[in-house]
Amino acid sequence: MPRIARNALILAAVVSGAVVSAPAAAQNEQFIPILSYRTGPYAVNGAPYANGVADYYNLVNERDGGINGVKILVEECETGYATDKGVECYERLKSKGPTGAAFINPLSTGITFALTEKTATDKIPIITMGYGRADSKNGAVFPYNFPLLGTYWSAADIAIQHVAKELGGFDKLKGKKISLLYHDSPYGKEPIPMLQVLAQKYGFEFTPTPVTHPGVEQKSQWLAIRQNRPDYVLVWGWGVMNSTAVKEAAAVAYPREKMIGVWWSGAEPDVTPAGDQAIGYKSLMLQHGAGKFPVHADIEKYVYAKGKGSTDSGKVGEVLYNRGVVNAMLGVEAIRKAQEKFGQKPLTGEQVRWGLENLNLSEARIKELGFDGMLKPIKISCSDHEGTRDGRVQQWDGKSWKIISDWYTADEPLIDPLVRDVSGKYAADKKIQPRECSKES
Amino acid sequence: MLYREAGQFKTTYAEDMAIFPIRQDRIALAVLLGIAFIGVPLLATFHIWPFGSDYLLWAILLPFLILALAAIGTNILVGYCGQISLGSGAFMAIGAYSAYKLVTGVHIPLAWLSFAISIPPLPVFASILLGGLIAAGVGILFGIPSLRIKGLYLAVATLAAQFFFDWAFLRIPWFTNYAPSGSVNAPELNFFGLIVQSPIERYLLCLLLVTLMALLAKNLVRGNLGRQWMAIRDMDIAAELIGIRPLYAKLTAFAVSSFIIGVAGALWAFVYLGSWEPLAFSIDRSLQLLFMVIIGGLGSIMGSFVGAAFILIVPIMLNLIPAELGVPLSTETIAHFEFIIFGSLICYLLIKEPHGFARLISIGKEKLRLWPFPY
Numbered sequence: 001m002p003r004i005a006r007n008a009l010i011l012a013a014v015v016s017g018a019v020v021s022a023p024a025a026a027q028n029e030q031f032i033p034i035l036s037y038r039t040g041p042y043a044v045n046g047a048p049y050a051n052g053v054a055d056y057y058n059l060v061n062e063r064d065g066g067i068n069g070v071k072i073l074v075e076e077c078e079t080g081y082a083t084d085k086g087v088e089c090y091e092r093l094k095s096k097g098p099t100g101a102a103f104i105n106p107l108s109t110g111i112t113f114a115l116t117e118k119t120a121t122d123k124i125p126i127i128t129m130g131y132g133r134a135d136s137k138n139g140a141v142f143p144y145n146f147p148l149l150g151t152y153w154s155a156a157d158i159a160i161q162h163v164a165k166e167l168g169g170f171d172k173l174k175g176k177k178i179s180l181l182y183h184d185s186p187y188g189k190e191p192i193p194m195l196q197v198l199a200q201k202y203g204f205e206f207t208p209t210p211v212t213h214p215g216v217e218q219k220s221q222w223l224a225i226r227q228n229r230p231d232y233v234l235v236w237g238w239g240v241m242n243s244t245a246v247k248e249a250a251a252v253a254y255p256r257e258k259m260i261g262v263w264w265s266g267a268e269p270d271v272t273p274a275g276d277q278a279i280g281y282k283s284l285m286l287q288h289g290a291g292k293f294p295v296h297a298d299i300e301k302y303v304y305a306k307g308k309g310s311t312d313s314g315k316v317g318e319v320l321y322n323r324g325v326v327n328a329m330l331g332v333e334a335i336r337k338a339q340e341k342f343g344q345k346p347l348t349g350e351q352v353r354w355g356l357e358n359l360n361l362s363e364a365r366i367k368e369l370g371f372d373g374m375l376k377p378i379k380i381s382c383s384d385h386e387g388t389r390d391g392r393v394q395q396w397d398g399k400s401w402k403i404i405s406d407w408y409t410a411d412e413p414l415i416d417p418l419v420r421d422v423s424g425k426y427a428a429d430k431k432i433q434p435r436e437c438s439k440e441s
Numbered sequence: 442m443l444y445r446e447a448g449q450f451k452t453t454y455a456e457d458m459a460i461f462p463i464r465q466d467r468i469a470l471a472v473l474l475g476i477a478f479i480g481v482p483l484l485a486t487f488h489i490w491p492f493g494s495d496y497l498l499w500a501i502l503l504p505f506l507i508l509a510l511a512a513i514g515t516n517i518l519v520g521y522c523g524q525i526s527l528g529s530g531a532f533m534a535i536g537a538y539s540a541y542k543l544v545t546g547v548h549i550p551l552a553w554l555s556f557a558i559s560i561p562p563l564p565v566f567a568s569i570l571l572g573g574l575i576a577a578g579v580g581i582l583f584g585i586p587s588l589r590i591k592g593l594y595l596a597v598a599t600l601a602a603q604f605f606f607d608w609a610f611l612r613i614p615w616f617t618n619y620a621p622s623g624s625v626n627a628p629e630l631n632f633f634g635l636i637v638q639s640p641i642e643r644y645l646l647c648l649l650l651v652t653l654m655a656l657l658a659k660n661l662v663r664g665n666l667g668r669q670w671m672a673i674r675d676m677d678i679a680a681e682l683i684g685i686r687p688l689y690a691k692l693t694a695f696a697v698s699s700f701i702i703g704v705a706g707a708l709w710a711f712v713y714l715g716s717w718e719p720l721a722f723s724i725d726r727s728l729q730l731l732f733m734v735i736i737g738g739l740g741s742i743m744g745s746f747v748g749a750a751f752i753l754i755v756p757i758m759l760n761l762i763p764a765e766l767g768v769p770l771s772t773e774t775i776a777h778f779e780f781i782i783f784g785s786l787i788c789y790l791l792i793k794e795p796h797g798f799a800r801l802i803s804i805g806k807e808k809l810r811l812w813p814f815p816y
Contacts, residue, residue, distance in 0.1 A: 038773035039780075047773070078760070078776040083721060084504070087714070088757065091500035113624040113716045133622070184611055186622035186718055193621040210612070213720060422621060429626055 031097020041214035042239035052324020086111030124349035154410035215241025242270035295370030514701030522694035523674030530726035536703025537710035540572030576703025584695030738799020
């Protein structure tokens with residue numbers, strides 16, 4: 001029976017796929033998983049970031065022969081920015097390599113929420129640089145979460161500081177209208193409580209405006225903005241939502257100069273599709289911006305010159321590429337720090353967690369690493385898993401991002417009560433006994 | 442030769458009405474249940490291949506069981522009663538969020554009556570079942586239009602349920618207990634003092650519930666109610682003429698289906714995800730469940746399991762194969778190939794066998810009966 005034979009063939013193909021063998025791993029390798037998305041509506045932003053991450057790990061292997069001789073072994077898994085696929089990828093990769101995953105880096109706030117409890121059980125740190133749960137700054141409750149360089153609450157505060165500066169002082173904020181156009185997901189909702197606190201403190205009128213995933217449909221939101229005429233629109237978008245927002249703003253003639261994107265809404269793919277309509281659009285910077293720094297020369301010399309680059313060399317130095325590089329560097333430096341304590345061998349997630357919590361990059365060290373001008377010194381501690389909360393503002397001039405502001409530092413005393421409240425509630429819900437940071441070495 | 446019921450005489454009515462009248466089927470099922478209930482936990486406890494890590498339990502078996510349960514629920518409505526539904530994801534969400542509200546305690550102040558509805562936090566198990574019941578209630582509500590509209594129009598009405606609940610759980614902060622991010626956390630899984638924590642415990646819990654519910658569903662569809670559903674599905678006017686009340690038949694189908702889907706939703710949220718947002722139950726989930734049912738076989742409990750396995754596991758395997766074979770493809774290419782191959786597999790399957798895997802299985806049984814002397 002040909003039909004049965006064909007069906008049997010399919011069945012055989014399916015069954016043979018089930019036989020999965022574990023690949024042999026060399027012993028002196030540190031495994032680092034990369035959760036990326038190179039397909040779907042967020043691919044335009046996910047791909048350059050993943051390229052930066054992959055290239056930096058490659059650079060460490062090619063230039064230094066690994067981290068103190070321990071080679072980095074990576075495996076990428078496509079999440080499509082979907083939470084369930086992200087969880088599947090995490091489960092797939094968490095115990096690979098000689099010591100399991102060193103840390104995980106989901107680049108999705110939704111996946112971060114889903115993994116927060118799992119990673120704490122599995123003892124694998126979760127690095128969420130510039131995203132993730134804002135309350136996880138509190139390392140006492142979230143020992144395995146590291147929202148390095150800035151949380152959304154810091155971002156919200158920096159954005160409002162910049163608005164105040166443009167208006168000419170915090171007292172000028174009173175009575176002003178500020179809208180938040182946000183991606184309707186944990187990512188977009190995170191800044192809302194902080195903005196409400198700020199609205200109360202400075203007396204501006206705050207209107208959150210949600211945009212449904214994936215964000216290509218924003219007509220009604222922009223009509224509402226046109227009627228409401230807010231003085232500023234903060235954009236908390238990702239993927240196609242960003243460029244759509246810029247185009248829709250142009251369609252209702254809302255001045256792009258009055259739009260401030262978060263640091264995830266301020267890269268080249270967010271503005272280039274809108275063409276000239278994007279001129280004047282502003283966004284926060286997660287410290288670094290676009291451009292090439294000494295580390296890029298190394299990447300070009302050791303990675304691209306050998307044909308091992310993961311993108312075309314023209315894209316090296318874009319905003320999100322650089323963010324991937326910074327993220328990978330911080331992870332590598334955390335492993336290096338942990339090696340000081342645990343020895344120059346592949347480390348477990350628990351050991352890398354110690355390295356992250358004790359990470360301390362001085363200005364000299366950052367210069368040595370080739371990140372001079374991209375980053376400010378960063379120091380992580382048990383009670384502060386964010387490390388530093390500085391940002392600047394950049395503006396798109398039609399060809400490139402221009403830095404238009406000085407450094408802002410988020411107002412820690414203002415943010416901390418909210419961090420304590422929300423993380424305290426999480427600890428109570430989950431019956432977590434917070435660590436006593438004063439007793440940690 | 443091996444699979445032949447010749448010589449198996451049925452001497453009582455009970456034997457005649459058994460779910461699996463053929464002895465070989467009973468043996469096969471017993472072996473399957475034995476593997477699932479004893480074999481898998483044993484292998485997983487001692488980390489014997491292929492259970493070297495938790496991956497198989499966490500990322501494949503657990504979601505497979507829960508989605509198979511949801512597929513059974515969908516199959517009752519779509520496959521047995523013939524009411525096309527695009528709202529299965531919404532009913533999963535209702536089950537999940539109701540269970541979450543019940544487990545954290547409900548407080549509704551009714552200021553104008555100077556009165557408040559307060560329900561103290563309920564145990565997890567009761568919350569999951571009550572979550573299912575609430576989903577059943579909502580299912581009945583959204584089933585009412587089915588008395589007037591049929592086919593594609595009904596599909597659109599259930600689509601409305603999907604969008605309404607997507608919206609409600611995203612925008613009404615009461616449902617998420619005013620969580621700032623809109624993402625909620627599952628409670629500790631305490632079942633009568635037993636705390637379900639490890640993947641093996643989670644797996645066993647789901648397996649037990651899925652087995653019980655599948656048995657319940659199978660018996661329902663074999664009984665009076667199931668026959669009414671199928672009569673309505675096959676020709677509603679004829680069914681009405683022979684004395685079946687469409688109101689009762691259709692609404693019970695909506696209720697039973699929504700109950701099962703609601704319980705599956707609560708399990709998906711509590712046992713599998715642990716922390717979730719409405720996107721976990723979006724329209725994609727509804728379509729996924731519908732595809733499971735169509736690929737698995739409309740009107741087949743067994744088909745729901747096979748369909749769930751196919752839709753869930755094949756893409757993951759397509760994704761894993763290149764890496765395991767050592768083919769150096771970028772993740773991007775693999776992801777695209779996954780879509781292309783999986784899509785063409787579905788097309789091929791539906792062209793070759795429009796009735797899905799359930800039909801393939803029954804054809805296989807027929808062939809096996811005649812083997813090795815086909816005529």
